[in-house]
Amino acid sequence: xxGPIALSIVAQRQKLSxxxxxxxxxxxxxxxxxxxxxxxxxxxxxSRSPEQIFIYDVLDVLEGNIAFEELPQGEESAIERSIxxxxxxxxxxxVKKVFEGLxxxxxxxxxxxxxxx
Amino acid sequence: xxxxTKGRYSLQTLVYLATCRENCSxxxxxxxxxxxxxxxxxxxxxxxxxxxxxAERGVQGGYRLARPDITCQEVLSASEGDFEPVPCKGCERxxxxxxxxxxxxxxSAVVDxxxxxxxxxxxxxxVESEAGGGI
Numbered sequence: 001x002x003g004p005i006a007l008s009i010v011a012q013r014q015k016l017s018x019x020x021x022x023x024x025x026x027x028x029x030x031x032x033x034x035x036x037x038x039x040x041x042x043x044x045x046x047s048r049s050p051e052q053i054f055i056y057d058v059l060d061v062l063e064g065n066i067a068f069e070e071l072p073q074g075e076e077s078a079i080e081r082s083i084x085x086x087x088x089x090x091x092x093x094x095v096k097k098v099f100e101g102l103x104x105x106x107x108x109x110x111x112x113x114x115x116x117x
Numbered sequence: 118x119x120x121x122t123k124g125r126y127s128l129q130t131l132v133y134l135a136t137c138r139e140n141c142s143x144x145x146x147x148x149x150x151x152x153x154x155x156x157x158x159x160x161x162x163x164x165x166x167x168x169x170x171x172a173e174r175g176v177q178g179g180y181r182l183a184r185p186d187i188t189c190q191e192v193l194s195a196s197e198g199d200f201e202p203v204p205c206k207g208c209e210r211x212x213x214x215x216x217x218x219x220x221x222x223x224x225s226a227v228v229d230x231x232x233x234x235x236x237x238x239x240x241x242x243x244v245e246s247e248a249g250g251g252i
Contacts, residue, residue: 015210055219063202068120079132079150082243087128087189087234091227098226107215 004035004043024062031061050105056096058104067092120197126152127160127196128189128236131182134170135240140179160196167195182236189239190231200227 007025011018025044028034033053035045046053060066069088072080129150134141143161147154161180164170169191171183193200202220211217 059219059223077129077149077151078243079129082239083125083128083132086239086242087231090234091230094230095223095226098222107219 003041004037004045006043009043027061028058033058033061046104050108051103053104054099055102055104055107056099059099066095120193123160124193124197126150126156127164127192128239130157130160131164131169131187131192131236132239132243134180134182135185135236136243137181140173140177140181142179146180163195164192167191169195185237187236188232189234189236190228192236193231200224200231202227 007018007021010016011021025034025036029036029044032047035047037043037045056066067088068091069084072084076084130146130152133146133149137145143154143157146152146157150157152160161170161172165172168183169187170180172178172180202223208214208217
């Protein structure tokens with residue numbers, strides 16, 4: 001594995017704002033996807049191998065809960081319940097199924113999207 | 118995933134309309150769903166435009182579903198616009214971007230499944246579990 005990568009380099013390569021990347025990196029570090037290395041030559045590392053990082057988990061963190069289903073706050077009408085159980089909940093299962101087992105390692109392979117689309 | 122209130126309320130409105138035998142007034146929809154009349158009027162504009170609901174004037178007037186086979190995807194597309202988890206349009210890196218493919222995968226999963234669920238089906242579950250109660 002390579003050493004830590006500075007956000008300034010990522011920002012340059014991906015043409016993204018470094019400030020914005022700092023926010024993302026903080027979120028990813030807090031949720032144990034990244035390790036932050038301080039000091040000169042510091043930056044960020046994956047906390048584990050890409051084979052062990054699931055895309056669904058990362059999306060869930062970045063999106064702040066990927067689920068469509070919202071648990072009822074107080075009284076739930078029959079209509080709300082039907083939509084929740086028979087649409088949102090199933091939709092969430094569907095999304096989960098699509099991403100099941102998909103790891104960062106697979107996504108970073110060049111041929112990835114040739115077999116999913 | 119955040120669906121807007123607009124999308125969620127529009128689904129509720131259409132499921133309610135699917136349970137009605139006659140035209141429904143805004144007032145009765147409001148009583149059944151708890152959505153304010155003013156907001157319902159707003160929701161109806163894109164739904165009518167997309168020809169998912171029809172409105173009739175007069176004493177027996179009100180709203181009804183335009184057809185029985187409306188899907189959740191049609192409702193959400195009318196009320197929310199196209200479901201795009203990330204606005205990649207116009208990004209110069211789209212072709213090279215690996216994450217773009219993830220978002221595309223997420224988008225097609227949501228759109229494809231939403232096309233399979235009809236408003237009528239959601240309404241039928243309602244009748245089964247509640248025998249028309251609660252509405």
